[in-house]
Amino acid sequence: MMWTALLLSRVQFAFTVSFHIIFPSFTIGVAAWLTMLEAFHLISGKPVYRRLFDFWLKIFGVTFGLGVVSGIVLAFEFGMNWSRLSEVTGPIQGPLLTYESFTAFALEASFFGVLLFGRSRVTPAVYLLSTMMVALGTTFSAFWIMVNNSWMQAPVGYAVENGIFVPTNWKAIIFSPVVWVRFPHMLVAAYLTGAFCVAATGAWYMLRGIYAAEARVMLRMGLFLAALLIPVQLFVGHLNGDYVHDRQPAKFAAIEGRWHDEQPASEVLIAIPDESTETNRIELKIPYLGSLIASMRLDSKEVGLTSFAPQDRPPVAIPFFAFRIMVGCGLLMMALAWLGSLYLLFERKPGQRLLLWATFLSFPLPFVATLTGWFTAEVGRQPWSVYGALRTADAVTPTLSVQAVTVSLIIFAVVYVVIFSFGTLYVYRLLKAGPVESKPILPLNPKRPLGVIGGDNPVAKTTQEGALL
Amino acid sequence: MILFWAGLLAVTTSLYVLLDGFDLGVGILFAFADEPNRRKMLSAISPVWDGNETWLVLTGTILFGAFPAAYAALLSTFYLALVLMLCALILRGVAFEFRYKARGFRWFWDLGFAGGSLVATFVQGMTIGALVEGLPMENGHYVGGALGWLSPFAVLCGVGLVLGYSLLGAGWLVRKCEDPIRAFAYRMLPILTVGVLVFLACAFVASLVMHLELMQRWLERPYLLVFPLVGAVATWGLLRSVKQRDDFGPFRFSALIFMAAFGTLAVSFWPFMIPFVLTVEQAASPPSSLAFMFWGAGLFVMPLTLIYTTMVYRLFRGKVVEVHYD
Numbered sequence: 001m002m003w004t005a006l007l008l009s010r011v012q013f014a015f016t017v018s019f020h021i022i023f024p025s026f027t028i029g030v031a032a033w034l035t036m037l038e039a040f041h042l043i044s045g046k047p048v049y050r051r052l053f054d055f056w057l058k059i060f061g062v063t064f065g066l067g068v069v070s071g072i073v074l075a076f077e078f079g080m081n082w083s084r085l086s087e088v089t090g091p092i093q094g095p096l097l098t099y100e101s102f103t104a105f106a107l108e109a110s111f112f113g114v115l116l117f118g119r120s121r122v123t124p125a126v127y128l129l130s131t132m133m134v135a136l137g138t139t140f141s142a143f144w145i146m147v148n149n150s151w152m153q154a155p156v157g158y159a160v161e162n163g164i165f166v167p168t169n170w171k172a173i174i175f176s177p178v179v180w181v182r183f184p185h186m187l188v189a190a191y192l193t194g195a196f197c198v199a200a201t202g203a204w205y206m207l208r209g210i211y212a213a214e215a216r217v218m219l220r221m222g223l224f225l226a227a228l229l230i231p232v233q234l235f236v237g238h239l240n241g242d243y244v245h246d247r248q249p250a251k252f253a254a255i256e257g258r259w260h261d262e263q264p265a266s267e268v269l270i271a272i273p274d275e276s277t278e279t280n281r282i283e284l285k286i287p288y289l290g291s292l293i294a295s296m297r298l299d300s301k302e303v304g305l306t307s308f309a310p311q312d313r314p315p316v317a318i319p320f321f322a323f324r325i326m327v328g329c330g331l332l333m334m335a336l337a338w339l340g341s342l343y344l345l346f347e348r349k350p351g352q353r354l355l356l357w358a359t360f361l362s363f364p365l366p367f368v369a370t371l372t373g374w375f376t377a378e379v380g381r382q383p384w385s386v387y388g389a390l391r392t393a394d395a396v397t398p399t400l401s402v403q404a405v406t407v408s409l410i411i412f413a414v415v416y417v418v419i420f421s422f423g424t425l426y427v428y429r430l431l432k433a434g435p436v437e438s439k440p441i442l443p444l445n446p447k448r449p450l451g452v453i454g455g456d457n458p459v460a461k462t463t464q465e466g467a468l469l
Numbered sequence: 470m471i472l473f474w475a476g477l478l479a480v481t482t483s484l485y486v487l488l489d490g491f492d493l494g495v496g497i498l499f500a501f502a503d504e505p506n507r508r509k510m511l512s513a514i515s516p517v518w519d520g521n522e523t524w525l526v527l528t529g530t531i532l533f534g535a536f537p538a539a540y541a542a543l544l545s546t547f548y549l550a551l552v553l554m555l556c557a558l559i560l561r562g563v564a565f566e567f568r569y570k571a572r573g574f575r576w577f578w579d580l581g582f583a584g585g586s587l588v589a590t591f592v593q594g595m596t597i598g599a600l601v602e603g604l605p606m607e608n609g610h611y612v613g614g615a616l617g618w619l620s621p622f623a624v625l626c627g628v629g630l631v632l633g634y635s636l637l638g639a640g641w642l643v644r645k646c647e648d649p650i651r652a653f654a655y656r657m658l659p660i661l662t663v664g665v666l667v668f669l670a671c672a673f674v675a676s677l678v679m680h681l682e683l684m685q686r687w688l689e690r691p692y693l694l695v696f697p698l699v700g701a702v703a704t705w706g707l708l709r710s711v712k713q714r715d716d717f718g719p720f721r722f723s724a725l726i727f728m729a730a731f732g733t734l735a736v737s738f739w740p741f742m743i744p745f746v747l748t749v750e751q752a753a754s755p756p757s758s759l760a761f762m763f764w765g766a767g768l769f770v771m772p773l774t775l776i777y778t779t780m781v782y783r784l785f786r787g788k789v790v791e792v793h794y795d
Contacts, residue, residue, distance in 0.1 A: 062566050068519065069562040073555050075529050079544025080551055086544075087609065090537020091758040098534035098762055101526045102770040109523040110774075110781050113516035121784055166755045397545040397610075404615045408552040415556045419563050426570040 006396045008405040009081040012412065014378070016073050018371055019416050023067030025370045028142055028187070029194020030060050031135035036221075038131045042124055047438065048213050055214070055435035056198075059427055061116060066423050068109065073412070075101070081405070085385055085395035089165045092158060092173065093148055100144035108137030139187065146183040147174055152386050153377065154178045154247045165386070178247070181239040188233045189373065192333065193366035195229065198222035199340075200363035201431060203356040214435050219359065220344055226337035234330060244380070245294050248387060250312060251380035253305045254319045256290065257283075265290030265302035270324065273316045278306055314382045322375035329369035336362055470759040474535035475742075475749050477767060481531060483731050485524035487637070487724050492518045494638020496561060496586025497631060498657065499579070506650050507579070512789045513645035515565060520778060522558065527774075534762055538609055539742040539752035546604060546611035546618065547596050554592040561585030590634045591627040595619070598626025601676075601683055601734070606746040622675055629668035633727065636661040640707075640720030645789050651716070658711045658719055662704060665726070682745055683737050693736050700729035 034056055041049035075097065079086045086093070111133040119127060157172030158165045167173065199222025205215035245252045253259075257268040259278045267289035271280035291300040305313050340355055381387055385395040492514040499510050514521075532540040544551060560581035568578035599618035604611055611617070639661055642654035676684050687693055703725035710718020738744055742752045753759065 062570070065519075065563050065566050068522075069559040072522075072526055072558065075526055075533075076544060076551055076555060078533065079529075079540045080548050081545075083541035083545035083610070086533060086537055087541040090533055090540060091754040094530065094534030094537050094540070094754065095758050095762045095766075096534075098527075098530040098766055099770075101523070101530040102766045102774060105526050106520070106523045106774045106778075109519040110777055112519055113781055114784065117516040118784055161755075164755070167757045167761065170757075170761045397541075397548075399545060399610045399612070400548065401615055404548050407549065411552055411556055415559055419559065419567075422567055422571075422574070423563070426567060429570065 003402060003406075005400040005402050005405050006393055008402065008409055009396050009400065010392065012405060012409045013077060013081065015409070016070065016077060016412060016416075017378075018374065019420070020067065020070040020074055021370060021374055022367060023063050023070065024138065024142065025186075025190045025193045025367070026197065027060060027064050027067050028135075028138040028190035029192070029197070030056060030063070031131075031138045032191060033194050033198060033221075034060060035128075035131045035135045038128050042128055048217060050438045051435040052214055052217060054438050055430075057115065058430050062423055062426050062430070064108075064112060066419060069419075070416070071105075080408075081397055081400065082385070082395050083397040085390065088163055088390065089386060092151060092165050092167050095167075096144055096148040096151070096173075100141055100148075104137045104139075104141030104144065106137075107140065108134050111137070142186055142190065143183055146186055147176075147179050149377075150176060150178045150182050153182075153381055154243065155386050155389050160389075165389070178243050181236060181243055185233070185236045185240050185373075188229055188236060189366065189370050192226055192229055192233060193370065195222045195226040196333065196366050197363050199226065200360050203359035204431070205434065207353070207356050207360060211434050219356075223337055223340045223344060223359065226333065227341040230330070230334040230337050234334070237327075237330070241293070248380065249303045250305065250308045251314055251319065252294070253303055253307075254314045254316045254380055255323045255376060256294075256302075257316070257320050258290070258302060258304045260304040260306055261301060262290065262304065263301035264288050264299045265294065267293055271320075273320050275316055311383065314380050319376045319380040322372040322379070326369045326372040326376060329365045329372070333362065333365050333369070470756060470763060471535075471749060471753045473763060473767060474531065474753070474759055477771065478528065478531050478535065479731075479735055481524055481528045483728060485521070485528050486727055486731060488517075488521035488524055490634045490727065491637040491641040491720070492521055493586045493590045494634035494636065495641060496582055496638070497590065497635050498638050498642065498654070499586070500583035502650070502653070506653075509646055509650055509789060510642065511565065511568075513642060516785045517781065518565065519562075520781060522562070531762075535754050535759060536742060536749070536752035537754055539747055542606065542609050542611065542743060542747060543596075546613075547599070549615055550592045550596060550618075554589050557585040557588035557592070559585075561589065587631065590631050594627035594630025594633075595623040597630070597734070598623035600738075600744060601626070601681065602679070603682060603744055604746060606743070609747070622672075622679065625668070625671060625675065629665070629672060632661055632664040632668055633730075636665055636723045637720065637727065640723040643716050644720050647788055654719075655711060655714065659708065662707055662711075662723075666704065669730075686737050693733070696729050696733040696736065700726050700733075703729060 034053060037049045037053040037056070040046070041053060078093070078097075111130045114122065114127070114130040115134060118130065122130070151173055154176065155165075156176050157167060157169035159168050160166070198218045202215040202218030202220075202222060205211045206219065241252075244255070256265075257271050257273050257280055258265065259273075259280070264287070266285045266287040268280065268283060268285045271283040271285070274281050288298050290302055291298055294300060294302050305316065336358055340359060343351070343355055383392055384390065385392045495510055495514050499507060502510055529540070532543075560578075562585075564578040564582035564585065568575050568582065571578055596618075599620065599622075602618075602620060602622050604618060605613050636658070639654040639657045643651050643658070646654070703722045707719055707722035707726065710722060740748050740750065742749045
């Protein structure tokens with residue numbers, strides 16, 4: 001393999017985008033959870049919700065910062081590494097990203113300041129509103145990114161004039177059916193991520209026998225929400241499969257591990273695809289099921305990879321395995337959420353530790369599922385940058401040197417590893433320290449020039465005897 | 470429509486320069502302070518820095534959406550510089566949260582914060598300098614090599630912007646902080662003002678010596694001198710407000726100096742987006758893109774963004790109360 005500027009740019013983009021997506025998928029879920037907590041606190045007045053809110057806000061603070069700064073990198077990489085793509089598809093992708101930065105980025109960044117520092121300066125209603133604005137901002141952000149990415153997956157509403165992609169129908173671009181299955185898929189994935197992280201935290205505290213009140217709320221709300229959302233996600237995921245089948249047949253064949261046209265088609269459950277021989281080495285498959293899943297019929301003809309010229313095929317192994325890992329995580333999450341919820345509903349005692357351990361250990365599942373989902377979608381799109389319209393090889397910056405990308409890749413890798421390690425450590429410390437008694441809200445007169453009011457607050461006390469700190 | 474977006478781009482760019490300018494400046498001055506003054510300096514920008522930095526993203530995406538050719542050309546030209554700036558902004562951005570969570574590593578995040586602010590500012594100044602000097606382009610791509618734009622003049626402009634942002638930062642500190650930070654900032658203000666003036670003089674002489682094409686435009690259109698004139702008046706006002714210890718004056722006047730400098734650059738570039746290579750007209754997106762952006766983002770979201778930015782600034786007005794951290 002030749003380490004060209006193209007390949008290095010692809011590695012760099014894959015690396016930076018994979019790093020980035022961990023954080024929004026977490027913060028979108030947590031922002032919604034914070035909004036729920038703040039609303040519950042306003043309605044019920046129970047202090048446990050306030051304590052949970054303050055606790056999760058700190059975690060949100062650390063992860064939100066990481067999401068923002070890693071997102072800025074992506075906004076620049078379009079022009080830096082993919083200047084041909086920016087130039088020729090800029091009239092379409094540019095405005096979509098402009099909408100993202102205006103409706104989402106600006107909104108969440110501004111109101112996040114209020115969330116962190118403004119509790120004593122605004123009324124409870126305005127504070128709740130600010131929480132909602134942050135949650136709304138994260139959702140808008142996901143929406144526009146999914147519109148943009150969906151256009152790259154299934155381009156519509158454009159004409160090519162002098163090599164430039166000119167938008168002809170914005171409605172078709174934004175209301176593309178592809179957007180409206182992919183955006184919900186991403187959004188539900190984010191909510192599931194939030195739900196499992198919250199439930200896992202609750203389970204962890206229960207296992208250690210601390211923060212009983214908070215742990216109970218977290219475990220219940222997390223598992224119940226996940227139990228409701230998982231079937232929705234499986235259904236939406238199936239709809240995603242339909243769009244891939246109809247619009248990206250080569251990607252579909254790669255995901256299915258299907259090398260040759262079949263009628264009726266069987267479904268490959270697990271295999272080791274081999275590109276050199278264009279066959280699967282070890283294979284476990286079920287006859288007819290392939291046709292049923294793809295076309296809802298028992299005898300449909302399904303396309304294999306060899307129907308496409310070799311230069312038009314995506315690499316097979318990554319989408320093939322990534323897809324199976326994603327689905328596997330989904331099924332595990334469903335089993336856990338359903339069994340756990342039933343168990344909680346009937347208040348059983350035996351087997352409790354087993355459930356708690358399983359829930360505690362489940363927190364990586366949604367992250368793995370989201371990442372592998374992205375790998376499936378993005379690697380499966382290759383060798384196209386804009387599916388069927390612009391090759392990745394024609395999208396890269398023509399003047400980019402191998403040295404320049406190597407340098408940038410190393411710098412990004414070092415910086416990301418450093419901030420990710422420390423970020424994880426600090427989140428872990430916050431989780432370990434647990435929720436503390438909320439500080440009283442001191443009304444401040446913003447006009448009064450005083451320097452140390454906030455600094456004199458009584459030291460926060462832990463809610464439970466024997467807790468760490 | 471092209472004019473509208475070029476105008477809006479100018480607005481978001483200048484808002485970025487003013488807003489992130491002062492918090493980057495505070496970041497540079499942060500190096501000279503000690504705990505607990507560092508905490509107070511951070512408190513002066515903590516609630517708003519995130520929103521400020523957003524204007525960089527807004528500027529970037531407007532450039533992408535409305536002028537994709539310029540976006541592609543500029544970002545690919547300054548590839549390594551931007552990598553450096555992004556990493557500086559990353560380290561600086563996470564330092565806000567991380568320094569309070571760190572036990573033994575606070576020095577690292579403090580270094581990241583001050584160093585990140587310095588590097589990001591320096592890189593921004595260098596790119597402006599390289600643009601003023603002019604870039605060799607063929608078919609919309611820079612042909613000068615990965616570091617070809619790196620020249621003494623670009624470095625000079627990098628230093629100039631460091632001084633300039635520090636000036637804005639000092640102005641912000643006297644407005645938001647009390648003694649001893651306020652006193653420190655008042656000591657720095659005259660020094661920084663003189664520094665900026667010396668830089669401007671050097672840049673002017675250098676432009677004359679190098680026969681920059683840009684200077685030609687000034688000789689052709691002497692009425693443009695109104696911008697430097699505004700700058701000169703603002704400098705006088707700045708020094709006066711420092712003398713009178715008027716806490717609100719320094720930031721306002723240094724912002725005015727920046728606006729004058731920005732206006733100077735903008736009119737000397739016009740109608741070029743990348744001087745003498747790519748005009749605003751040539752870089753613009755097709756009308757269907759510009760209209761789509763106008764009817765939503767331009768007409769509704771932009772004013773809304775300005776409104777809530779103002780609201781957030783009003784909310785956190787007055788001298789800082791130290792932010793409490795666990």
